[in-house]
Amino acid sequence: MLKLTGISAKTGRKLALLAAVSLLAACSGSAPPPAKKHDFTIGWSIYAGWMPWPYAQQAGIVKKWADKYGIDIKVVQVNDYVESVNQYTAGKFDGVTVANMDALTIPAAGGKDTSAIIIGDYSNGNDGVLLKGADNLAAIKGRQVYLAELSVSHYLLARALEKAGLSFADVKTTNTSDADIVGAFASPQVNAAVAWNPQLSVMRGQAGVKQVFSSADVPGEILDLLVVDTATLKANPDFGKALAGIWYETMAVMQRQDAQGKAARAAMAKLAGASPETFDSQLTTTYLYTDPKAAVAATTSPALVTTMTRVRDFSYSKGLFKGAASADAVGMAFPNGKTLGDAAHVTLRFDESFMKMAADGKL
Missing domain, CATH: 3.40.190.10 (Periplasmic binding protein-like II)
Incomplete structure (x- = not known):
């Protein structure tokens, strides 16, 4: 997984854990859900599977879908990957591009209720x-x-x-x-x-x-996601609809093999600071879920529960659930009512509903 950071991974992880501990204390009470809002921000960092987001903003796809739902969405780059997740965890962003392990160990372990609404890809050799x-x-x-x-x-x-x-x-x-x-x-x-x-x-x-x-x-185990704040999503479901629309329209453009698709991929390469050839090479080791039906299938598959069990057990073994008595301390919810860990304290949710809307043509 490609990440560009300006601080060491060790330092970034320490900051992430400190943020997680602070948020766990701050989120121990029950706070009212956010009200409906108009302006939203998504944080992203450079990685082949996440370059569709800044391209979509540059190409006007973000504005098109935001306008459809009467909202405004800004896609903001953070050069440091861990810092982008920290900023989301601290509430600066409404959503962020993140790997499944980091979604679990930073915001979710810190008590920030987070929903993965788009499974964008998995690392297939990256x-x-x-x-x-x-x-x-x-x-x-x-x-x-x-x-x-x-x-x-x-x-x-x-x-x-x-x-x-x-x-x-x-x-x-x-x-x-x-x-x-x-x-x-x-x-x-x-x-x-x-x-x-x-x-x-x-x-x-x-x-x-x-x-x-x-x-x-180990295909399908290192997943790259778009996650959003669950309370914000519940209060503003059109935000989720717009994001799904943006993603799948951009997927349709970038997978084209004509001049339009080539130009889109070249634009993504430029945004990533890479040559078109290098970027295309990275895409060959990135399994993109370009079809929303495939993404829904991946989200509802028992294999996802197996993967997240491995990820959470590893994370707990390395002390990434600060102060937790067991790997079950952080609850995760999956489609079809399946829960992993503490069902009374679910802070990471895999929500297929917006991808399914895209698959069903209901956005």
Whole structure:
């Protein structure tokens, strides 16, 4: 998963946890739901699967759907991914683009009731485990692995070790920010790393480097979402309708293979600071849910519950549910009435209703 941050992942995660703890205390009482409003903001950061949002604003698609529902939506870039999620958690944004693990461990664990209303994609090779001088995963045993700790890279390493019959006891990890990991991996002393694109592709191009595991080996587990504040959504359902309309119209444009589709993807590449060729390459390892029916199916599938169980168990094991007595402390709700964890304290909801409206042509 591609993220650009101006602070280290470790520092960002500490800030996230502090925000989570503060919000848990602040949200312990019952607050009235927000009133209907006119102006909304969505925060985003650079990642191949999230570039449709700024493009949609640039192309007038955001305005078109916002006007349809008589509201105003602004799509705001935050260069630091973790900070974008922190700002959403603190109430600066009404919604944010975020990975499933981070939606759980930052806003949801902090007590902010959050709804995932669009499953946009899953990483299908955008995250990978790299080794020098070896071409099999088993060779990772005993190595020092450089990665952004407590991020999706850490989760991917856990899944890789599990697949290889190993555990964290078999490796050591060194926390490295995404801004520093390319340079660190270039050192002869560093022979193992986990990274996301675009850093991953740069590191993989070094002599003697092999990718021995990737998110393509655990498809559907590293999900990229658009989440919104649940109370705001309940008070303003047209906000959710407009966002679904924006997303799927943009999907229809960017997947076209004619001049219009090519121009849209080139515009997204420019917004991401990449060449069209590089951006198209990143899209090949990003499984976009361009069809709302497929997105609804993914959201209602039992596989999502299985994935989120793995994610929450990993997160709890790494201390990301600050002060929690068990992994069940943070409740999650899924379609069809399924709940994971504490049903009395649900703060992460997978809501398929707006994607279904798009699928049914009812937006």
